[in-house]
Amino acid sequence: MIQFNAADLVWLLPEIILFVTASAVVLLSVIVRPEARSGLAALAVIGALAAGWAAYGLSDGNVELFSRMVIVDPFATYFRYLFVLAVLGGVLLSVRTLQTEGGNRSEYYGLMLFAAIGMMVMAEAGDLLMVYIGLELMSLSLYILAGFYRRETRSNEAAIKYFILGTLASGIFVYGLSLLYGLTGTTSIRAIGEIVSAGGLSRPALVLALAMVGTAFAFKVAAVPFHMWTPDVYEGAPTPVTAFMSVGPKAAGFAVFLRVFLEAFPAAQPDWNNLVIVLSILTMAVGNIIAIAQTSVKRMLAYSSIGHAGYILIGLVGGTAVGAGAVLFYLLMYTITNLGAFGILVVLQREKGRVETLDDFAGLGKTHPAAALGMLIFLFSLTGIPPMAGFFGKFYLFTAAVKAGYVWLAVLGVLMSAVSAFYYLRVVLAMYMQEPAAAGAGEPMSQPSAVLAVTIAAFLTVGIGILLNPLLSLAAASLPKM
Amino acid sequence: MNLDQAFFLYFAAMIVVFSIVTITRKNPVYAVMALLVVFFHVAGLYVLLNAEFIAALQVVVYAGAILVLYLFVLMLLSVPREALGAAAHRRWPVYALVGGATTFEIALLLARSKFAPRPGPYPPDVVREMGSTQAIGTVLFTEFLYPFEVISLVLLVAMIGAIVLTKKWTPAQGGEEGR
Incomplete structure (x- = not known):
């Protein structure tokens, strides 16, 4: 029996701040006049910043709360920062397109904040029950966000597809949990770890449970062969939502992956290691190779984000501390860069019609040099060209693989990066080498907040080299317990 | 059998x-x-x-x-x-x-x-003695209090979503033609 201690709630301050802000935004969006609704975006940004500040204030904590349902440790804090970044990017990118396409309904920002709470619950979970509830909170918010721009049929289709496949993944996850509970009699991640380490569990059921839990995580991070939903959903969802969706849930999925597989199943590592290797190879290969065939830049970025999930999976192989640190570091690089890349698509958007195809990018270097330069930076970073953020991320991931004794996997990762250079640089080629298409498409609309977000992301992507050491030591200090 | x-x-x-x-x-x-x-x-x-x-x-x-x-x-x-x-x-x-x-x-x-599995803190005879309703109430509001509260957020999001996705838009919101 536990006693409830109100002082414990302090440790949940970031979530509480996000919840209060989200509720305020949802309530106010009924009252506030339509013209003043972008003020609610400002409120959401302030709330997210306050949550980030609260997370910083609690960053030296290492506590377990509420019968170990919640763990606030450096690992959770690191992911709190990541999710604050993702939600800030998502809100700032959305302001203008929500007015033109989304019916200007500002409940949108509330849902984004709720999704961020769900991600935080996942990253802090000390119990598989909390993992599941956090997953549902995040996914439910994202299903709605994906279908938020109701006039767009593609947006509706994306929401339905995401919802149906997402529910299936949740079902498989819960089935896996029920098997684990049947084997161990507990849902606490640490208690499961102790029982699995003690050995004597029935192996077929354990492997089956691992496969099912792994399937659900692979679905959330869009790893092949559970990636089918990704291109359609990323392409159909409103672009700012895609930007948010391509970084937040992916980071949350990997957070849970690290926490559960390294803490609960280190003893079963030989069993899941091969699964992760196969997932990683398939994900890198399919994501990068299909991306070559895309003519829509948005869809290309969707496949590229599948490919990146493959690189990150390399860091999990072997289950080493170096690998886990590299995953944390890479997730930060990926979050900044991918928010920026999708952000450019948002910034270029016109009053009528999105800018998505490769042809739209032709001659961009002449017509909109600043946007083209930004895209160049983000694409170089995704390819992994020094001194961009993505280079350092990949460098540490592949180094970790070599140290864990998987040299061939690192070589494969580098090869796949070379493949990815082909389709990333094709966009750069179109921007700088081709002549702009005939005028008449109209000018991009003015979106100060989105431009601000993209500019910050661009500076971070280029300047990450300066901050490299503090960030690396932050990631190294934020490892999950193993 | x-x-x-x-x-x-x-x-x-x-x-x-x-x-x-x-x-x-x-x-x-x-x-x-x-x-x-x-x-x-x-x-x-x-x-x-x-x-x-x-x-x-x-x-x-x-x-x-x-x-x-x-x-x-x-x-x-x-x-x-x-x-x-x-x-x-x-x-x-x-x-x-x-x-x-x-x-x-x-x-x-x-x-x-x-x-x-190892038997948990609530084997059948304990539950029978205190009654299953009371047993559930006790764990729900002590051990599982936090999940219980977070689930209420899930329901809140579902409600907001149902309203946002289905409520008729006013013309100012870009109204729905023939829907």
Whole structure:
């Protein structure tokens, strides 16, 4: 029996701040006049910043709360920062397109904040029950966000597809949990770890449970062969939502992956290691190779984000501390860069019609040099060209693989990066080498907040080299317990 | 085979059979009725597990509330018979094969496993002594307080979503043409 201690709630301050802000935004969006609704975006940004500040204030904590349902440790804090970044990017990118396409309904920002709470619950979970509830909170918010721009049929289709496949993944996850509970009699991640380490569990059921839990995580991070939903959903969802969706849930999925597989199943590592290797190879290969065939830049970025999930999976192989640190570091690089890349698509958007195809990018270097330069930076970073953020991320991931004794996997990762250079640089080629298409498409609309977000992301992507050491030591200090 | 096992087999078999009926009926009303049978038999399983309170909730919430809601939606939509389309997808043999193989595989793995969890803090005799309602209330508001609160957020999001996605837009919101 536990006693409830109100002082414990302090440790949940970031979530509480996000919840209060989200509720305020949802309530106010009924009252506030339509013209003043972008003020609610400002409120959401302030709330997210306050949550980030609260997370910083609690960053030296290492506590377990509420019968170990919640763990606030450096690992959770690191992911709190990541999710604050993702939600800030998502809100700032959305302001203008929500007015033109989304019916200007500002409940949108509330849902984004709720999704961020769900991600935080996942990253802090000390119990598989909390993992599941956090997953549902995040996914439910994202299903709605994906279908938020109701006039767009593609947006509706994306929401339905995401919802149906997402529910299936949740079902498989819960089935896996029920098997684990049947084997161990507990849902606490640490208690499961102790029982699995003690050995004597029935192996077929354990492997089956691992496969099912792994399937659900692979679905959330869009790893092949559970990636089918990704291109359609990323392409159909409103672009700012895609930007948010391509970084937040992916980071949350990997957070849970690290926490559960390294803490609960280190003893079963030989069993899941091969699964992760196969997932990683398939994900890198399919994501990068299909991306070559895309003519829509948005869809290309969707496949590229599948490919990146493959690189990150390399860091999990072997289950080493170096690998886990590299995953944390890479997730930060990926979050900044991918928010920026999708952000450019948002910034270029016109009053009528999105800018998505490769042809739209032709001659961009002449017509909109600043946007083209930004895209160049983000694409170089995704390819992994020094001194961009993505280079350092990949460098540490592949180094970790070599140290864990998987040299061939690192070589494969580098090869796949070379493949990815082909389709990333094709966009750069179109921007700088081709002549702009005939005028008449109209000018991009003015979106100060989105431009601000993209500019910050661009500076971070280029300047990450300066901050490299503090960030690396932050990631190294934020490892999950193993 | 003792009586418990016989009842379990009966309930489990009915759940499987009527789940299949649910997803294969062309007429949605039949499907909903088959689902009703499934829900009642799931409640039966809960009774076998000494969880009378959850069994009652299962009947009240699922059979009583959710199914009635389904029926209301069906009635209000009044889907014309032609629009229902084919009951089975034309590639159903492929799906049946994949599904059957997966089921077989899971069954095979489970049949070769042993489940022997340690008894938790609430074994059947403790629950029987304090009553299953009280036992659930106690753990729900102590050990599981935090998950209980977070689930309320999930429900809140679902409500916001239902309103946002279905409420009519005013013309100022870009109104819906002919919808």
